[in-house]
Amino acid sequence: MSLARLMTRCPRAFDPDRGHEALDAVADIPPDLQDLITGTAGSSPYLASLIGKEAAWLPGALAAPDDTLHTEITAARDAGADGLADALRQGKRRVALLTALADLSGAWPLSRVTGALTDFADAACQSALRAGLAVQIKRGKLPGKTEGDLQDAAGMCVLAMGKMGAGELNYSSDIDLICLFDETRFDPADFHDARASFVRATRAMTATLSEMTAQGYVFRTDLRLRPDPAVTPVCMAMEAAERYYESLGRTWERAAYIKARVAAGDQVAGGRFLQELSPFVWRRHLDFAAIQDAHDMRLAIREHKGLGGPITLPGHNMKLGRGGIREIEFFTQTRQLIAGGRDPELRLRGTVESLSALAEKDWVPADMAQTLADHYIAHRTVEHRLQMVQDAQTHSLPQNADGFERLACLMDRDSTELQAELAERLEAVHEMTEGFFAPPKPDTAAPGILDDDMLSRWLGYPALRSERSRAIFQRLRPDLLTRLAQSSRPEEALRAFDGFLAGLPAGVQLFSLLEANPQLTDLLIDITGTSPELAQYLSQNAGVFDAVIGGDFFTDWPGQAGLEPLLLQRLNAEADYEAQLDATRRWRKEWHFRIGVHLLRGLIDADVAGRQYADLARAVLAVLWPLVIAQFAKRHGPPPGRGAVVLGMGSLGAGRLNAGSDLDLIVIYDPLGSDMSDGQKPLSTRPYYARLTQALITALTAPMAQGRLFEVDMRLRPSGNQGPVATSWASFQSYQQEQAWVWEHLALTRARVVAGPDDLAEDVERFRQQLLQAPRDTPETLAEVAEMRDRIRAAKSPASLWDAKIGPGRVQEIELIAQTGALLQGDVSGQTEAGLQAAVASGVLDDASGRDLSTLYAFYSRVYQVTRLLSDQPLDAETLGPAGQAFLLRALEEDTMTDLQDRLVESYARSAALLDAALRAPDAAATP
Numbered sequence: 001m002s003l004a005r006l007m008t009r010c011p012r013a014f015d016p017d018r019g020h021e022a023l024d025a026v027a028d029i030p031p032d033l034q035d036l037i038t039g040t041a042g043s044s045p046y047l048a049s050l051i052g053k054e055a056a057w058l059p060g061a062l063a064a065p066d067d068t069l070h071t072e073i074t075a076a077r078d079a080g081a082d083g084l085a086d087a088l089r090q091g092k093r094r095v096a097l098l099t100a101l102a103d104l105s106g107a108w109p110l111s112r113v114t115g116a117l118t119d120f121a122d123a124a125c126q127s128a129l130r131a132g133l134a135v136q137i138k139r140g141k142l143p144g145k146t147e148g149d150l151q152d153a154a155g156m157c158v159l160a161m162g163k164m165g166a167g168e169l170n171y172s173s174d175i176d177l178i179c180l181f182d183e184t185r186f187d188p189a190d191f192h193d194a195r196a197s198f199v200r201a202t203r204a205m206t207a208t209l210s211e212m213t214a215q216g217y218v219f220r221t222d223l224r225l226r227p228d229p230a231v232t233p234v235c236m237a238m239e240a241a242e243r244y245y246e247s248l249g250r251t252w253e254r255a256a257y258i259k260a261r262v263a264a265g266d267q268v269a270g271g272r273f274l275q276e277l278s279p280f281v282w283r284r285h286l287d288f289a290a291i292q293d294a295h296d297m298r299l300a301i302r303e304h305k306g307l308g309g310p311i312t313l314p315g316h317n318m319k320l321g322r323g324g325i326r327e328i329e330f331f332t333q334t335r336q337l338i339a340g341g342r343d344p345e346l347r348l349r350g351t352v353e354s355l356s357a358l359a360e361k362d363w364v365p366a367d368m369a370q371t372l373a374d375h376y377i378a379h380r381t382v383e384h385r386l387q388m389v390q391d392a393q394t395h396s397l398p399q400n401a402d403g404f405e406r407l408a409c410l411m412d413r414d415s416t417e418l419q420a421e422l423a424e425r426l427e428a429v430h431e432m433t434e435g436f437f438a439p440p441k442p443d444t445a446a447p448g449i450l451d452d453d454m455l456s457r458w459l460g461y462p463a464l465r466s467e468r469s470r471a472i473f474q475r476l477r478p479d480l481l482t483r484l485a486q487s488s489r490p491e492e493a494l495r496a497f498d499g500f501l502a503g504l505p506a507g508v509q510l511f512s513l514l515e516a517n518p519q520l521t522d523l524l525i526d527i528t529g530t531s532p533e534l535a536q537y538l539s540q541n542a543g544v545f546d547a548v549i550g551g552d553f554f555t556d557w558p559g560q561a562g563l564e565p566l567l568l569q570r571l572n573a574e575a576d577y578e579a580q581l582d583a584t585r586r587w588r589k590e591w592h593f594r595i596g597v598h599l600l601r602g603l604i605d606a607d608v609a610g611r612q613y614a615d616l617a618r619a620v621l622a623v624l625w626p627l628v629i630a631q632f633a634k635r636h637g638p639p640p641g642r643g644a645v646v647l648g649m650g651s652l653g654a655g656r657l658n659a660g661s662d663l664d665l666i667v668i669y670d671p672l673g674s675d676m677s678d679g680q681k682p683l684s685t686r687p688y689y690a691r692l693t694q695a696l697i698t699a700l701t702a703p704m705a706q707g708r709l710f711e712v713d714m715r716l717r718p719s720g721n722q723g724p725v726a727t728s729w730a731s732f733q734s735y736q737q738e739q740a741w742v743w744e745h746l747a748l749t750r751a752r753v754v755a756g757p758d759d760l761a762e763d764v765e766r767f768r769q770q771l772l773q774a775p776r777d778t779p780e781t782l783a784e785v786a787e788m789r790d791r792i793r794a795a796k797s798p799a800s801l802w803d804a805k806i807g808p809g810r811v812q813e814i815e816l817i818a819q820t821g822a823l824l825q826g827d828v829s830g831q832t833e834a835g836l837q838a839a840v841a842s843g844v845l846d847d848a849s850g851r852d853l854s855t856l857y858a859f860y861s862r863v864y865q866v867t868r869l870l871s872d873q874p875l876d877a878e879t880l881g882p883a884g885q886a887f888l889l890r891a892l893e894e895d896t897m898t899d900l901q902d903r904l905v906e907s908y909a910r911s912a913a914l915l916d917a918a919l920r921a922p923d924a925a926a927t928p
Contacts, residue, residue, distance in 0.1 A: 022048055025055040033062055036105055043410055046391040050097040061098050065107070069098060069116055077123035081131040085208050088124050089215040095120045096171055100388060104410070110377050111352070113384070117169040118160075124209060124218050125158050125177070125264040132204035136197040143190035143197075155182035156198050156235065157270030158205075158263050161225050165259035166349040168380070172387040172394075174220045175209075178260070182269040183237040191237070198235040206234075220393070225256055238273045245280045255333045257281045258340075259349045282341040311426050313404075313419055318383050319395035323426030325383065327433040328376045334436075335363050344573060351376055368432060375425050382422070385410040397422070454498060463507030472511040480514075483521050493883070496528040496535065503539035513545055520545060527600065530883040531870045534596055541589055541707075553594055554603075557612055563591070563619035571623070577631045581699055584624060585706035591616050596659055596869055599891075606865035606891060607858070613657035618754045620709060621646055621663075625755035628696050636688060637679025641672030644689055644726065645756030645764055646696070649716045653752040654830045656861070658868040662711035663700070666718075666751075667693045670729035670760050689726040697725075716747050729760070736771055742784040742823075748772060749822040750815075750830045773826030778842060785820045786919040789813060799874035801904055804863040809912030811864055814857045817918055820844060832857055839918070849914045856911045859892075863904070866891045877901075 022041030029037055037058075041048035051058065061068040076091040099116045102108040108116075130150055136142045137149065145154045161176040163169050179202045186194045206221045223234050227244035245253065257277060262270035311322050319325045332354045340346040343361060348354045352373045359369035385407055386394055398404045401415075408415035464470050484493045504510065514521050524545075528535040538545075558566070570587050574580045595616070599609040625646055629639060649664035651657050671685040683691065693714075700709045718727050718735040727735075736744070748768055753761040798807030805811045818832040821839025829835075833854055840850035867875045870884055877885060877897060885897055894900040 022051045022055075025052055026058050028059040029062070036101060040101060040104060043406065044100075044389050046389065047097065047100055050093050050100075054094055054097055057094060058097070061094065062101065065098055065102055069095065069119075072098075073116075073119050073123045076120060077126050079127045081134060084127060084131050085211075085213060085218075086215050088127065088208065088218045089213065092120065092124070092218045093216065100171065103384065110380055110384075111167075111350075114163075114168045114170070114380075117171065117173075118164055118167045121164055121169055121175050121219055122160070122263045125160075125175070125205070128205040128208040128218075129153055129156070129158060129201065129264050131208065132201035135204065136201050141193070141197040141200070143186060143193050152268070153265035155185035155266050155269055156180070156201070157182075157265035157267070157273070159260050159270060159274075160263035161256055161260055163259075164263065165261050166351065168350065170380075170387055171384060172391050174222045174393065176222050176225050177206075177263070178226045178241075179205075179223065179235040180238045180241055180270070180273060181235055182266060183239055185269075195233065195235070195237065199233045202235040225253075227253075238269070242273070242276060245277060249280050251337070254281045254337060255330075258333050258336055258347070261349065281337075282344075282347065283337075311423065311430065313397055313423060315399050316397045316426070317395050318379055318386070318397060321426075323428070323430035323433075325376065325379045325395075327429055328372050328379070331372065331433045331436055332358070339363050372429065372432065375429050378421075378425055379429075381411070382407070454494075458498070458501060461502055461504070463501060463504035463510075466506075466508065469507035469511060472515060473507060476511055476515050479518060480521055483525055493525055493528075496883075497525065500524075500528040500535045500539050503536055505539075510545065523597065526883070527597070530600055530887050531596070534593075534600070534869065538593075541593070553597075557604075557608075557615075560615040560619045560622070563615060564623055567619060567623045571627065577627070578704075580627060581702070581709075582704050582706045584620060585704060585709050588616065588620055588709055589706065592659070599866070599869055600887060602890060606862035609865055609869075610656040610658060610861065613659065613661065614652060614655040617652055617657055617661075617663060617710065618648065618655075621648070621755045624699055624709075625696065628699050629692065632692050632695050633679065635679060635681050636683050636691075637677040639669070639692070640674035640677050640685050640688065642670040642729075642760045643757045644669035644692065645753045645761050647764065648752050648754040649747055650750060652754065653750040654832065655752070658865050660868045660872045662713050664713045664716050666714070666716060667696070667726040668729055668732050668760070668764055669726055670763075686724070686726075686728070689728075690724055693726040716744075718744075729763070732764075733767060736767075742781060743788055745771065746785070746816070746819040746823055749819045749827070749835065752830060769828045772823060772828055776824050778824055778844075781820065781824060782844065782919060785816060789816060789915075789919060792816075800876070801901060802863070802867050802875040802877065804860040804867070804904075807908065809856075809908045809910070809915060811857065811860045813915050814853055814860070814911060817844065817853070817915055818857075844918050845914075849918065853911060853914055856907055859907060860911075862892055 022037055026037060037051065041051050054061075072091050072094050076088055079087045079091075095116060099108065099113045103110075103113045130153065133142070133150060133153055133156065134147070137145050137147060137154070142149075142154055149155075157180055159165070159178040159180065161178060163173055164175045164177075169175070179198070181194065181198045183191060183194070202223070206223065209218045210221045211217065223229065226232060226234070226236060227241055227248075232240075257274070258281065260274060262274070317324060329351055332351050335358050336346050336348075336354055339358075339361070346354070346357050346361060346363070348357055355364065355369040355373045355376075358364040359366040364372075382397075383395055386392075386396070388410065389406070398407055404419060405415050408418045411418060413421075458464055459470070464473055480497075484497060514524070524538075527538055567584065567587055570583050571580045574583050592613070595604075595609050595612045598604045599606065604612070629643070633639070644667050647653070647666040647668060649666060651661055652663050652665075667689070669685075669689040671689075674685055676682045676684050677688045697712050697714070700712050702708065714725055717723055717725070718732060718740070736748070749772060751768060753764055792812065793808060796806050798810065803810070807813075814836075815832055817839055818835025820835075821827070821837070821842055821844055822829075822835040824842040824844065825838035827834050827838040836845065836850050836854050836857070839845045840847055845853065866888060870887070877888070889895065889897070889900060892900055894903065
């Protein structure tokens with residue numbers, strides 16, 4: 001823009017004499033830049049002084065600004081100790097002047113301006129740190145270190161925080177730094193001497209940067225963001241800093257580390273420190289409690305700075321005032337803290353790019369993110385113009401008309417239009433961010449369904465023992481009780497919620513999540529009123545609610561193929577094997593919870609739920625098995641031979657699990673002639689695979705912080721519990737061909753390789769099919785199956801009418817006759833429906849019986865699926881509650897509980913009779 005033109009329009013805002021003096025001092029300025037020089041100098045005493053000092057340098061700089069900037073930053077980074085302070089001050093003058101002219105002329109956008117200032121700050125810190133450390137090394141004060149150690153600052157690093165960390169420095173910004181050193185680089189006996197030397201080097205660095213000399217200053221430095229600055233040294237050991245954050249770190253410190261990066265010194269040690277601090281900054285669960293913390297910080301800043309009250313433009317603080325820069329930053333950082341623990345792609349430093357990422361991930365509406373980003377850029381531009389006048393660290397708008405006239409001229413705007421726009425932008429930001437941090441609450445009194453005795457009991461529950469959880473719950477309670485009162489049976493819903501609340505170990509995170517997402521309250525009431533099992537699970541794993549609002553809870557089911565890369569992505573973010581096992585448990589719970597909720601809400605039926613539970617289990621095994629092998633191989637070497645496959649049996653092999661299924665597994669290995677493993681502690685082949693299998697069992701069943709993954713049953717392996725836990729490929733083939741019982745071949749009809757190397761998996765599947773397709777003697781097979789059925793009936797009886805799995809005519813017996821048909825016909829699909837058709841084809845069942853049993857099996861499977869979702873104990877429908885009964889009736893398509901119970905009794909009798917006839921056992925018991 002032409003600032004000379006603006007001088008004629010805004011004479012009170014400019015000093016024409018200073019502008020012309022600056023132009024006279026600068027030789028060889030092209031005509032198209034003369035207005036820029038005169039206008040800049042006339043508008044800003046600070047920039048006028050810079051032009052006067054750098055008049056000889058300026059023409060060449062303006063001829064090639066990008067190259068000039070690169071040269072100045074490189075010179076600052078490589079500057080030697082002699083004359084360092086003056087060299088850095090000259091470099092700062094030049095970079096500030098060049099960026100100001102590029103800014104005012106519109107040649108560079110805001111991000112380029114702030115990036116240039118930040119790059120110079122990094123370079124200045126690097127050279128100042130190097131000079132400070134060089135003195136300590138030269139004097140022999142840094143134990144064991146020589147000049148060669150200056151290359152990585154002898155293990156010291158400087159973390160850039162705030163705007164410097166984000167690459168968003170202003171012209172007059174302080175630079176917020178945290179200085180740390182890697183104590184592992186020194187013997188314990190030298191620790192105190194090393195720390196003292198690093199402290200002296202830090203003080204020398206900050207003096208070089210911030211002391212005012214005849215040449216000015218480089219950057220004002222602030223070291224107060226370090227842990228407990230009142231009592232800690234200006235340079236701390238990394239281990240001490242980690243301990244502080246792990247035990248005492250607060251939400252504002254977590255937010256500060258969003259923008260943290262290594263600006264100078266040991267990049268490797270600094271990067272490792274930030275990585276190890278990641279669990280402190282980025283919580284594994286969705287951290288909605290951060291909203292209240294950020295809101296409290298906002299209110300504290302307003303009170304401390306006296307910035308409350310309505311927005312009035314004169315003197316308004318563009319950074320800390322209502323609707324200002326900090327409001328947008330708080331909004332953005334809080335959203336990042338909420339979701340960044342689950343999504344590393346949200347862990348960005350820049351405010352504008354972070355808003356864009358949040359919009360892309362549906363954490364912020366796209367139009368809102370774009371609007372806030374526009375306001376942020378506009379606010380920061382105003383802030384730059386304010387600081388450009390006198391190099392003052394100010395964020396306040398002018399107090400009078402002359403000041404606004406000057407600001408408007410610097411922005412090439414009409415003063416009245418600018419003020420109207422500022423007021424509009426500030427109000428818009430305040431409205432959007434205030435609605436996020438302090439949304440209006442419904443003006444609803446709590447319904448009278450909560451008596452004093454229950455309220456007193458609630459206050460004694462673990463989830464409500466802390467002052468903070470009680471405060472959040474107090475705000476949440478009216479809406480919660482209103483929703484409970486609106487349910488069909490308020491008293492039963494309240495009792496169910498009371499049971500959930502009693503089992504909740506802590507409340508802050510869940511209550512914060514419900515407060516920020518009121519729609520989850522309906523889901524919580526639905527779950528607690530319908531499924532005691534799901535409610536108990538939820539009370540101990542409230543973090544699974546994260547998945548509901550994580551963006552993919554109601555999307556299409558990804559299948560096993562889609563689940564595996566999602567789990568791998570989650571595990572790749574973990575630092576060690578134990579953390580990966582816990583992460584697997586947490587991930588599996590989230591998806592397991594999703595299936596249950598979808599079934600509960602009628603989004604899927606019981607048959608689809610069974611397939612999804614199986615997809616989830618197979619995905620876990622497919623990803624976890626290589627992980628277990630890699631961990632085991634660290635000590636004992638990679639698997640000898642072709643490795644091992646995991647064979648899923650029973651419901652897992654058939655691809656139909658339920659909410660409480662355990663996993664029937666067999667491990668088959670092929671040593672391929674190898675006798676020993678090749679590792680630090682080699683093992684012979686048989687114990688190698690036995691111990692590897694035990695490692696898999698431990699990985700699945702160990703009760704870790706996130707509980708167990710699955711219960712595992714290995715009894716279907718050759719020789720059952722008497723045989724080795726892992727079976728060699730040769731032994732498996734020999735056993736199945738020569739020694740196996742009929743029931744073991746029946747079990748193989750529903751077997752499927754779920755993990756392991758492809759070539760061995762293909763051989764196992766080929767052998768399984770050949771074995772099952774061998775000719776069978778039908779009468780002999782039926783006789784053995786009938787005997788097996790009788791033994792099962794004698795050993796196991798149904799727990800109740802609702803036990804659709806075990807008992808005459810129920811799921812287990814229908815699956816047995818289907819496996820028999822599959823064995824006689826060589827059907828290898830593993831599906832019960834196909835097995836029943838095979839039983840018809842082999843003459844075991846007639847057509848009508850096959851159709852009836854297929855229909856009855858589908859009904860029993862639905863009964864078993866939904867009852868296991870409701871409870872892992874024998875179901876008592878009378879105590880289930882109205883919501884649970886309604887779910888049963890909806891899922892099983894009946895009108896009343898009496899009709900449903902009558903249907904079960906009649907169905908069990910019908911299927912038992914059909915099965916008895918098929919197995920030629922008419923005298924067998926056939927009662928439900």
